[in-house]
Amino acid sequence: MSIRPRRVAGIAAVVVIGAALAAYAVAWQPAIAPIEPPARAAFPAADIAGGAELAALGDCAVCHTVPNGPPYAGGRGVPTPFGTVHATNITPDPDTGIGRWSLPAFRRAMRDGVDRAGRNLYPVLPYPHFIHATEADIAAIYAFLMTRRPVQREDRANDLRFPFNARPLLAGWNLLFLRSGEWRPDPVRSPEWNRGAYLVEAIGHCGACHTPHNFLGAEQSGATLAGGEAEGWYAPPLGSAPPASRPWSADQLATYLRTGLEQGHGAAAGPMTAVTRQLATVPEEDVRALAVYIASLMPSPAPFDAANPGAASPGSANPGAAVSSGVHPVIDPEAIFDGACGACHGADAPMTLGGAPSLTLSTAVRAPTARNAVAMILYGLPWREGHTGPYMPAFAGALTDGQIAALADYLRARYTALPPWPDVEAAIQQAKRQGGGT
Amino acid sequence: MMKLTVNGREHAVDAEPDTPLLYVLRDDLGLNGAKFGCGLGQCGACTVIVDGEAVFSCLTPIATLAGRAVTTIEGLGSAQAPGPVQRAFIEEQAAQCGYCIAGMVMRAQALLTRTARPSEQQIRDAMNPNLCRCGTQMRILAAVRRAAGMVPEKAAAR
Numbered sequence: 036m037s038i039r040p041r042r043v044a045g046i047a048a049v050v051v052i053g054a055a056l057a058a059y060a061v062a063w064q065p066a067i068a069p070i071e072p073p074a075r076a077a078f079p080a081a082d083i084a085g086g087a088e089l090a091a092l093g094d095c096a097v098c099h100t101v102p103n104g105p106p107y108a109g110g111r112g113v114p115t116p117f118g119t120v121h122a123t124n125i126t127p128d129p130d131t132g133i134g135r136w137s138l139p140a141f142r143r144a145m146r147d148g149v150d151r152a153g154r155n156l157y158p159v160l161p162y163p164h165f166i167h168a169t170e171a172d173i174a175a176i177y178a179f180l181m182t183r184r185p186v187q188r189e190d191r192a193n194d195l196r197f198p199f200n201a202r203p204l205l206a207g208w209n210l211l212f213l214r215s216g217e218w219r220p221d222p223v224r225s226p227e228w229n230r231g232a233y234l235v236e237a238i239g240h241c242g243a244c245h246t247p248h249n250f251l252g253a254e255q256s257g258a259t260l261a262g263g264e265a266e267g268w269y270a271p272p273l274g275s276a277p278p279a280s281r282p283w284s285a286d287q288l289a290t291y292l293r294t295g296l297e298q299g300h301g302a303a304a305g306p307m308t309a310v311t312r313q314l315a316t317v318p319e320e321d322v323r324a325l326a327v328y329i330a331s332l333m334p335s336p337a338p339f340d341a342a343n344p345g346a347a348s349p350g351s352a353n354p355g356a357a358v359s360s361g362v363h364p365v366i367d368p369e370a371i372f373d374g375a376c377g378a379c380h381g382a383d384a385p386m387t388l389g390g391a392p393s394l395t396l397s398t399a400v401r402a403p404t405a406r407n408a409v410a411m412i413l414y415g416l417p418w419r420e421g422h423t424g425p426y427m428p429a430f431a432g433a434l435t436d437g438q439i440a441a442l443a444d445y446l447r448a449r450y451t452a453l454p455p456w457p458d459v460e461a462a463i464q465q466a467k468r469q470g471g472g473t
Numbered sequence: 474m475m476k477l478t479v480n481g482r483e484h485a486v487d488a489e490p491d492t493p494l495l496y497v498l499r500d501d502l503g504l505n506g507a508k509f510g511c512g513l514g515q516c517g518a519c520t521v522i523v524d525g526e527a528v529f530s531c532l533t534p535i536a537t538l539a540g541r542a543v544t545t546i547e548g549l550g551s552a553q554a555p556g557p558v559q560r561a562f563i564e565e566q567a568a569q570c571g572y573c574i575a576g577m578v579m580r581a582q583a584l585l586t587r588t589a590r591p592s593e594q595q596i597r598d599a600m601n602p603n604l605c606r607c608g609t610q611m612r613i614l615a616a617v618r619r620a621a622g623m624v625p626e627k628a629a630a631r
Contacts, residue, residue, distance in 0.1 A: 103594060367536045373491035374534020378513050418601060428514030428602070432526025432583075433533045435541075 047250060048198045062206040064149045069135035072127055072185075078178035086179025089172055091317045093165075093238045095180075097309040098122040108132070108186035113159050114266055114469070115252060118195035120159040128185035141177045142170075148209060155205035157193070158212075158252065161240035167218040168237040212253035227320075231328025234321060235260075241329075244270040244306065260332060267469035268305035269406045271398055274332040278401040280451075283333060288326035293319070295424050301397045302425040304411055312422060366438055368445035375430060376442075394450040405443050405456035409463050412439050414471025429471065436463050477538055479504065480548030490536035495519045497535055498545060506546035506575040510604075517603030520576035521545045527583035527599075546575040549582060558582045561620035562613075569607030577603050581617045591621055 090096065099122045101110040109124035127134040133141065133151070140151040148162035149155055156162065165173070198204060218237045220229040235241045244265035246254040255261075262272030271277045281299050283291075291297035295311035303311045314322050378384055380394055394400050399407040412434070415427035434442065440459045447456055456462070477484045477494075479502060486497055493512075498504045498521070507530050510518030514529040521530045522544040550556030555563060558578050568574045577600070584591055584599040591599070596617050605613060 367490055370490035370534050370536035374493055374536065375532045377491075378532065420601075426515065428529055428532060430532075433523065433528040434537055438537050 043250065052198055052201075052204065056203070057207075062209065064143070064147070064153045066153045067137060067140040067143065067151050069151070070137045072129050072134040073181060075182050078182055082175045082178035083182050085172075086175035086177070088317050088321070089176050089238055090179050091313040092234055092321060093176070093240065094310055094313050095125065095176070097306075097313065098159075099125050105184070105186045105188070107180065107183050108188045110188065110191055112191075112194070115157075115159060115195075116248075117199040117252060118193065120157045120193045120195065121191040122159075123190045124186065124188050125180055126183050126186040126188075127181045128187050131187050131189050132185060133180065134185060138174060138177050141180075142173050145173050145176070146215070148205065148213070155202040155209075157195075157202075157205065158208065161243045163213055163254065164237055164240035164243065166213065166215055167233075169217060172238065208251060208253070212251070225327075227324045227327050228331060230321070231324035231326070234325050235328055239325065241273065245273050265306040267406065267465055268307075268410060269402050269404050270307075271402065273329050276334050277398065278403065279398050280396055280401060282335075283330060285323075285326045285330035288329055289319075289323050292325060293322050298392050299396055301392050301399060302416055302427075304399070304407065304416055308416070308419075308424070312419070312424075366441040368438075368441040371434070371438055371442050372445060372449075375433065379427075394446060397450070400446050400450050401453060405447075405459045405462040406466065408446060408456075409439055409443050409459065410466040410469075410471070412442065413463070413466050417471075431467075431471070436460075439463055475535060475539070477502075477535060477543065478541070479543045480545060481542075486535065488535060491534045493531050494521065494533040494535055494538065494543065495530035498530060498543075504545050504547050507579075508572055508575060510572070510576075515604070516573070517576045517580065518573050520579045520603060522579055522583050525583065525586060527580045527602075544579075544582075546578055549578065556582075558585065558616075558620045562616040565612050565616035565619055567609055567612040567616040569605075569609045573603060573605045573607075574613075577605070577613050581620060584617070585621055589621070590623075591617075593618075596621070 096106055098111055098113055099107050099109050101108075104110060105126070107124070107126045109122045111122045112119040113122060124132040126132040129135050136144075136151045143149050144151070144156060144160075145162060145165040145168065147166070148158060148160060193200065218233050220226075221232070224232075242254050242260055242263075245260045245263050247258050247261055247263045249255050254263075260272060260274035262275070262277075263270045271279075277283065279300050283300065287297050287299055291300065291303065292311055292314045294315065295303040295308060314325075373381070397408075399411055402408070411427065413429065413431040415429035416425050417429070418426060430439070440463060443459050443462075444455060447453065474485050474487055475490070477486050477497065479498070484502055486501055488497055488501065495507055495509060498507055499509070507521050508518040509531060510516035512531045514532045517529065519529055519531040520527050521533075522528070523533065523538065524541050546559070550559050558581050562568065562574060562578055567577070580600055580603050581596075584596065588595060596614060600613065600617065
């Protein structure tokens with residue numbers, strides 16, 4: 036890490052602190068009075084059921100649940116460039132959860148990022164998206180959460196660097212970046228498209244990962260869904276050309292979102308796995324609407340890989356040559372591929388016949404960064420207890436860093452006609468720091 | 474010819490560089506503890522330890538093993554003098570058909586070498602990649618707990 040980003044961050048911090056103090060004076064929010072935890076009978080069954088679907092579409096459980104922990108009881112650490120934010124307990128426990136939150140208090144947290152007590156929440160909670168959600172949907176999510184099993188579990192303190200640990204700064208952040216307004220349908224478009232647009236923008240907060248963020252962690256305006264990152268993973272663009280060699284159709288997107296695997300592109304991995312698992316539980320029409328909307332954002336299909344003929348035939352550009360590495364005198368990536376990968380990814384391997392995409396089509400192999408490919412090699416796609424889905428073994432223990440680097444370079448050269456990755460070694464180190472836990 | 478270090482002994486092996494370690498262990502070195510199950514890294518019957526980490530030997534080409542130390546179940550002890558993890562598996566009678574057990578023992582060994590006193594969750598997470606189709610997982614978990622020195626009564630009261 037060079038000095039420059041830190042200096043920029045320092046100057047930014049000073050500017051932001053000043054602005055935030057002024058903003059805080061303007062934007063200060065009082066506590067909202069606690070209520071007696073409402074009984075289940077206070078909520079219409081239809082609201083609870085609708086809220087369950089919206090909570091799944093909004094991935095609430097993904098962040099607000101620790102691995103193997105009680106649902107919605109919080110505690111999961113979400114890594115950000117500013118440190119780790121721990122998701123809070125959103126079960127209706129009166130002392131440690133949101134049991135004493137009224138609907139107005141919940142609405143304010145969802146839309147303005149201010150909790151019941153008047154404290155600013157970090158925009159890791161995607162309130163810049165939820166602010167566009169309808170009144171009825173927020174009430175439904177509230178009804179769903181307030182009827183979960185209460186879990187007594189104290190929130191874990193965040194682990195953020197100065198000055199980002201000062202919550203009042205967020206009042207300034209909100210003035211700069213929070214844009215209000217309930218979402219309005221586009222009358223020219225179909226109801227399905229509008230439903231998808233609403234779910235993507237207001238509930239599903241796809242942009243939280245798939246939009247690039249500025250140096251203060253806000254989604255860049257004018258670059259909506261242009262590709263971003265999620266917990267160290269590369270999140271491909273949805274609104275501009277994704278690295279796929281074949282364009283996505285709405286049908287393929289729906290299959291991918293619902294099952295975590297699409298034969299023409301690849302398997303969901305990293306943080307996207309949890310998203311697809313949630314989407315497996317919601318009404319099919321909603322996933323279809325998401326797919327229709329996202330497909331409409333993507334550039335119209337170019338002829339299949341016309342600009343990239345070499346990539347169409349796996350094995351056509353086969354480097355095969357052994358390369359030197361600092362770790363071992365000679366690494367033979369072709370032998371590694373044939374022995375470690377070929378049983379599933381080789382031509383005519385039983386797995387490819389059963390539906391695993393060819394690496395020629397893999398978004399991870401075609402991405403502009405090696406991050407997803409090396410994370411997949413290191414950690415694979417683990418078994419998910421109680422869920423069906425694609426599986427890939429982890430190679431973190433079997434292969435050395437040098438062998439993984441050589442293998443990644445080999446995959447890129449053999450299965451695409453794209454330039455070599457510039458960041459293979461760095462991607463390996465970063466993936467190892469991040470771990471394979473998602 | 475390529476040199477492989479298995480259970481502390483160096484072997485000269487005449488095999489193609491992409492040959493899976495499992496085939497070399499069984500066919501060339503006569504070490505039959507590791508089993509062929511799926512050949513795809515899905516079952517764990519072939520698990521051995523390389524440089525302290527549990528790996529699927531069916532997906533580990535020997536080209537990756539220069540200068541690295543391989544340990545198989547034969548390296549942990551023998552039928553006459555089983556090692557501590559092997560003894561725990563015997564005492565808990567963790568095997569039904571036994572086909573998965575060598576892999577289970579090796580995965581448990583890698584965990585306990587790294588983490589001498591694992592939590593229940595750490596044990597379950599570590600053992601997750603290995604399958605037992607007879608359904609003896611509860612006994613396997615009990616054996617790992619025993620090997621870790623966890624009190625069996627406490628485990629049984631879960």
